[in-house]
Structures are given as C-alpha cells and as structure tokens.
Amino acid sequence: MEGDLFSIISRGAKFDKRRFGKDIALFKPQSSSTQNYDYEVEKQEKKDNDDIKPRGKRKRITQDSIDIDSSIRLLQEIDFFQNSRQALKSVLIGLCDDNDNKDHEKDKKKTKIQTDLKAKEEQKQESKIGASVNSFKNQEEVQTFRKKHRIRVYGTDIPYPFRSFQDLVTQYEIKPYLQKNLQNAGYSLPTPIQIQCIPVSLHERDLMGLAPTGSGKTLAYLLPILHDLKGPEKMGYRALIISPTRELAQQIYREIKKLSIGKKFKICMLTKASAATIAQTPQLRQKFDILISTPLRLVHAISKENIELKNVRHLVLDEADKLLELGFLEQTDEIINACSNPRIVKSLYSATLPSGVESLANTIMKDPIRVVVGVKNAATETIKQKLLFVGQEEGKLIAIRQLIQQGFKPPVLIFVQSIERAKELFHELIYDGISVDVIHSERTKAQRDSIVLNFMQGKIWVLIATELMARGMDFKGVNLVVNYDFPQSVQSYIHRIGRTGRAGRNGEAVTYFTKDDAPFLKSVVNVMKESGCEVPDWMLTLKPPPQNSKKQVRQKPIDRHKISTVSKYDLEKIKRKREIIEASKKRKATTASDIQSTEKNKRNKSKNNNSTNIKDQEDNSYGTSDAEKPKTKNVKSKLDIK
Numbered sequence: 001m002e003g004d005l006f007s008i009i010s011r012g013a014k015f016d017k018r019r020f021g022k023d024i025a026l027f028k029p030q031s032s033s034t035q036n037y038d039y040e041v042e043k044q045e046k047k048d049n050d051d052i053k054p055r056g057k058r059k060r061i062t063q064d065s066i067d068i069d070s071s072i073r074l075l076q077e078i079d080f081f082q083n084s085r086q087a088l089k090s091v092l093i094g095l096c097d098d099n100d101n102k103d104h105e106k107d108k109k110k111t112k113i114q115t116d117l118k119a120k121e122e123q124k125q126e127s128k129i130g131a132s133v134n135s136f137k138n139q140e141e142v143q144t145f146r147k148k149h150r151i152r153v154y155g156t157d158i159p160y161p162f163r164s165f166q167d168l169v170t171q172y173e174i175k176p177y178l179q180k181n182l183q184n185a186g187y188s189l190p191t192p193i194q195i196q197c198i199p200v201s202l203h204e205r206d207l208m209g210l211a212p213t214g215s216g217k218t219l220a221y222l223l224p225i226l227h228d229l230k231g232p233e234k235m236g237y238r239a240l241i242i243s244p245t246r247e248l249a250q251q252i253y254r255e256i257k258k259l260s261i262g263k264k265f266k267i268c269m270l271t272k273a274s275a276a277t278i279a280q281t282p283q284l285r286q287k288f289d290i291l292i293s294t295p296l297r298l299v300h301a302i303s304k305e306n307i308e309l310k311n312v313r314h315l316v317l318d319e320a321d322k323l324l325e326l327g328f329l330e331q332t333d334e335i336i337n338a339c340s341n342p343r344i345v346k347s348l349y350s351a352t353l354p355s356g357v358e359s360l361a362n363t364i365m366k367d368p369i370r371v372v373v374g375v376k377n378a379a380t381e382t383i384k385q386k387l388l389f390v391g392q393e394e395g396k397l398i399a400i401r402q403l404i405q406q407g408f409k410p411p412v413l414i415f416v417q418s419i420e421r422a423k424e425l426f427h428e429l430i431y432d433g434i435s436v437d438v439i440h441s442e443r444t445k446a447q448r449d450s451i452v453l454n455f456m457q458g459k460i461w462v463l464i465a466t467e468l469m470a471r472g473m474d475f476k477g478v479n480l481v482v483n484y485d486f487p488q489s490v491q492s493y494i495h496r497i498g499r500t501g502r503a504g505r506n507g508e509a510v511t512y513f514t515k516d517d518a519p520f521l522k523s524v525v526n527v528m529k530e531s532g533c534e535v536p537d538w539m540l541t542l543k544p545p546p547q548n549s550k551k552q553v554r555q556k557p558i559d560r561h562k563i564s565t566v567s568k569y570d571l572e573k574i575k576r577k578r579e580i581i582e583a584s585k586k587r588k589a590t591t592a593s594d595i596q597s598t599e600k601n602k603r604n605k606s607k608n609n610n611s612t613n614i615k616d617q618e619d620n621s622y623g624t625s626d627a628e629k630p631k632t633k634n635v636k637s638k639l640d641i642k
C-alpha cells in the first residue's frame with residue numbers, strides 16, 4: 001500500500017523517484033500515534049466501504065495493484081472540502097478510465113461500484129428527508145402534490161409530505177393504537193397542514209405551521225408527540241402544550257385523551273386545583289408525561305418551583321401569535337426559558353401570524369421549517385362573509401332582532417367587545433323567546449364548562465361571547481357568527497369567524513359596522529377578498545386606516561353606547577336613582593362592625609389575589625399590567641424582545 005496516494009495523484013506523470021524520495025515519503029502511511037487515529041478512521045471507512053461495495057465481489061480492479069478500498073480511504077484523507085462522495089466518484093471514474101483496455105470483468109465491477117455509490121447517496125438523501133421511495137418518485141412529484149394541497153414550505157431539508165395515514169404506518173411505524181384512534185375519530189384522510197407538518201415534527205424539526213381555522217392543526221402537533229413519547233414513563237413532563245385560554249386548553253386535553261386511548265399516558269391539565277395538588281404532592285410531578293396549560297398558570301407554578309420543565313422534549317405554542325403578543329409575551333418567554341432540555345423541539349401553530357410576530361418567533365427556533373397552507377392571514381373559504389352597515393350603535397339591536405324574527409339556523413355565536421356589553425346584550429335577548437346564554441371571564445368555571453358543553457350539544461341556540469371564545473374553540477356545528485361589535489384587529493376577525501365553517505363545513509359570518517368602524521373596514525374587506533368572497537367595488541377603494549389608529553384600537557376598543565332598548569332619558573333616570581341608593585347604602589355602612597368586616601374582606605381578598613389575576617388573564621387577551629404578574633426567577637430572555 002506504500003505510496004498509494006502518490007500513485008493516485010501522480011498517475012499519468014513521470015517522476016524521478018530517487019530525486020523526490022523525501023516528498024514521496026510524505027505520502028507514506030504514518031506511524032505511532034497518528035496510526036491509531038488512522039486505524040479508527042480506517043475502521044469506520046471500512047464499514048462505509050463495505051456498504052458501498054457489492055458483497056463478496058471486492059478487491060483489486062487494476063493491474064497497478066491499486067486497491068479500491070485504500071484509494072477511497074486515502075482520497076477521503078485529502079478531501080478537504082468534504083466532497084468525498086463526488087471526489088470518489090470522479091476519481092473512481094478516472095481510475096477506471098485508465099484501465100479501459102483491461103478486461104470486461106473489471107468494467108462491470110466499476111459500473112457496479114458507481115451504481116452502488118449513487119444508490120447509497122440517494123438513499124442517504126431520502127432518509128434525511130424522510131421520504132418513502134414508494135410514496136414519491138422524485139422532488140417534482142412532491143412539489144406537484146404540495147401544490148395540489150396548497151402547501152407552501154420554507155426552510156432547509158424539508159421532509160416529504162405523506163399521502164395517507166397508512167403511509168405513516170409504513171414510513172414512520174406509527175403504532176397500531178394511534179392508527180386505531182385515528183380511525184375511531186373518523187379521520188380517514190389527513191388535512192393539508194397534517195400532510196406536511198406531521199413528517200416535519202416526526203423528524204424533530206422546529207416548525208411554524210400556518211393554516212386556516214378549523215383545518216386540523218391540533219392533530220398535526222398531537223400525533224408526532226404521542227408517537228415520539230411512545231408510552232408512559234415516570235420521568236416528568238416530556239411534552240408541553242401552551243394555549244392562551246383555559247377553554248382551549250381543555251379542548252386540547254379532550255383531543256389528546258381521545259387520541260391516546262390504549263396507552264396509559266399521564267396527562268395533566270394545569271388548573272387551580274391540579275396546581276394545588278401538585279404543590280402538596282411533589283412525588284406526583286414525576287408521574288406525568290404531558291402538560292397542558294395557560295401561560296400565567298404555568299409561570300406561577302414554575303415560580304413556586306412546583307413544576308420542572310427540564311425534560312420537555314416537545315413544546316407547542318397553540319395560537320402562537322397570541323402567545324407572542326404583549327400581555328402573554330413575557331410569560332411565554334419565561335416558559336421557554338424553563339424548558340432547558342437542549343434537544344427540545346418547538347412547534348408554533350396559528351391561523352394568523354403578523355410578520356412582526358413571525359420575526360420574533362424565528363428568534364426562539366433552530367433552523368425552523370415554515371409550512372403555510374392556503375393564503376397567509378386569510379379566512380377559511382367555506383365561510384360566506386358579509387358586512388352590514390347598521391348606522392348608529394342602536395341599529396345593531398334592531399338588526400339582531402330582525403335576524404331572530406326572520407328565523408335563523410342555530411347554533412349562532414355572537415361576539416361583542418367587552419364583558420359589560422356581553423351582559424347587556426344578554427339582558428336584551430333573554431326575553432326574545434330563544435335559548436340564549438352568555439360566556440365571559442366573570443362567569444364561574446363550572447358555568448363556563450357547562451355553557452361550552454351545552455352549546456356543543458345544541459342546547460344553547462345563541463351564545464353571546466367575548467374574545468375568550470374567539471380562538472381555537474371547535475364548535476363544529478356553528479352555522480352563523482355575528483360580529484355584533486367590529487373586531488379590534490384583522491387577526492381577531494379571522495379567528496372569530498373561524499368558529500364556523502370548520503373541517504370543510506359551510507358557515508356564515510355577518511359583521512355589523514357603524515360610522516365609527518368605517519375607517520377599519522378595509523382590513524376586513526381585504527380578508528374577504530383574499531378568501532374569495534364578493535365585495536362591493538366601493539369597498540375595495542377604501543383607504544386603509546393609519547397604523548397608529550389600528551394600534552390604538554387593538555389596545556383599547558372603540559367607546560360604544562350601552563346596548564339597550566331603553567331610551568337615553570330613561571337610562572339617565574335609572575342611573576341617578578341607582579346613585580342615590582348607593583350613597584345611602586354607603587352612609588349606613590359606616591358603623592364600626594362594618595368597618596371590621598370590610599377589613600377582614602380586604603385581607604381575604606389580598607390572599608386570593610394571585611389566583612384571581614390568573615383568572616383575569618386567561619380571559620382578557622389584551623394583557624395584564626406589570627403589577628399583576630407573579631414574581632418569577634430572573635431568567636435571561638430567550639426571545640429577541642425589542
């Protein structure tokens with residue numbers, strides 16, 4: 001083997017070997033310590049080469065005593081740019097060219113080696129991107145398939161999509177229990193977001209998944225988690241799902257329970273009660289595999305050192321843009337910091353992602369893949385959207401009563417901008433002879449749970465809601481969404497109306513607007529147009545509102561008149577009467593015993609303050625003040641918060 005490398009690189013040239021003896025010696029195999037290193041390299045390369053060469057048909061192919069294996073090894077040593085495969089191929093071709101005149105047997109061997117090298121390289125590439133050779137023949141086919149499903153992908157080494165849940169079994173060995181649960185849930189074919197995002201997550205890549213409302217994003221992140229966790233293990237939380245509202249967290253909990261039937265995963269939905277149990281029973285903490293929580297509840301538990309997230313391998317931010325908005329941002333950041341496992345895989349999902357938030361999201365992910373289904377920041381195409389001018393505020397009540405009188409198809413969801421207005425509208429509609437209820441953060445948790453259930457079961461026909469219900473809630477059968485109050489942002493509009501037209505069903509959405517809302521109309525008009533709805537020409541010529549007024553409205557909604565059929569004069573009269581009663585009550589309350597009880601109440605109130613704050617934030621998606629936030633460890637920010 002001596003001088004092999006020299007033989008290879010000097011082929012075709014003549015050298016005075018005596019004169020250049022010293023130089024040639026440089027190419028001879030080294031001894032002592034480097035030899036050990038060489039031995040290791042050689043061992044590895046031998047393994048590689050064993051794979052490359054056809055079994056049992058190895059050894060010499062040239063008369064020059066050039067052994068292919070040693071050539072490969074030596075060539076790899078001089079492969080400074082790590083192009084060994086390419087270099088190998090070309091040199092091997094060169095080698096063989098040199099021996100053109102040699103016997104036919106050698107040529108056959110050469111061709112075989114080349115073919116094997118090529119196949120190995122292709123195989124390596126395929127396994128890197130996780131495609132099954134059976135499923136897609138080539139990249140072109142993949143692209144056509146993505147195009148058909150309106151999937152756009154951004155990033156490097158993007159895994160191939162899959163065609164059917166059966167493909168997941170053959171390609172990724174999805175366990176039979178998962179397969180069975182998919183069938184039982186009636187999921188016969190994957191939705192576009194699932195088609196592309198499931199393989200990305202199965203390849204443990206950070207991901208940003210954007211797809212319209214009701215398109216199956218939940219399954220897209222739950223399935224890879226369940227597959228990867230394999231089964232229950234008592235090593236603490238290995239997957240964490242964050243949702244902006246308690247109701248959505250509960251829905252995710254129900255979905256994961258449904259999908260994990262047959263495996264005894266321990267799933268914890270962090271509530272006030274479960275947090276207290278965990279605090280009192282530290283040994284419980286190790287038992288759980290999956291944790292679902294709202295941000296503030298979790299931050300509170302972390303700060304009390306009741307929850308450890310160091311083993312979390314999967315972190316999902318559902319409704320990611322909301323969680324990265326002011327009000328949630330700092331808590332989300334603290335949670336991300338607490339997930340200290342270096343091998344963590346992060347997945348962010350939403351139907352909307354403003355570009356500013358997207359750049360922020362990129363700072364917390366490693367080499368992420370972005371998957372966009374359909375048009376970014378547009379509404380689902382199965383929703384028929386309408387805008388209705390109602391003149392003044394009072395016009396809305398007339399319009400909603402007309403809608404009820406004309407006959408409507410329940411269930412209907414009506415969105416208003418505040419708790420106060422939700423209560424007001426409820427008091428108006430309760431006497432209209434329809435089954436109506438109202439949901440907002442001031443209702444007890446038990447009330448909220450039963451309302452959600454009753455609405456899902458069709459027992460409530462009309463549900464009046466605040467922004468609390470706008471995101472993620474999967475009320476499959478909702479036929480109509482009414483935006484009684486104009487939404488405060490285009491994202492809010494998309495999510496609100498997305499409570500209808502889910503999972504391929506048809507739905508309708510009507511948005512009332514007054515003179516005051518007119519400047520903000522253009523953003524909604526754009527969404528309507530993007531989603532294929534008819535929009536009057538004059539609306540298309542509207543000017544978009546200035547950026548700062550958009551921002552103002554996002555932070556604080558437009559002031560509106562009280563929702564009431566009572567005239568303004570009568571309302572004033574009632575108000576004055578109420579003030580007189582209040583003043584007289586106050587006077588009576590100045591006795592010593594009252595003062596004492598007030599003090600006692602105050603003390604109790606301050607005790608419960610933390611938990612009350614948590615409740616408030618779960619419902620109020622427009623944030624909390626610094627004073628309300630629980631104290632947490634002073635951790636370095638992972639997010640690039642500017």
Ligand SMILES: Nc1ncnc2c1ncn2[C@@H]1O[C@H](COP(=O)(O)OP(=O)(O)OP(=O)(O)O)[C@@H](O)[C@H]1O
Pocket residue numbers: 186187188189190191194211212213214215216217218219350351471472473474476498502503
């Ligand atoms: N492959 C599938 N086949 C049929 N139905 C599905 C499939 N995947 C999910 N679904 C159903 O589609 C509905 C919407 O799913 P999901 O709640 O995950 O939507 P989403 O994209 O998260 O919506 P949102 O943006 O509003 O949160 C659910 O009722 C779910 O059961």
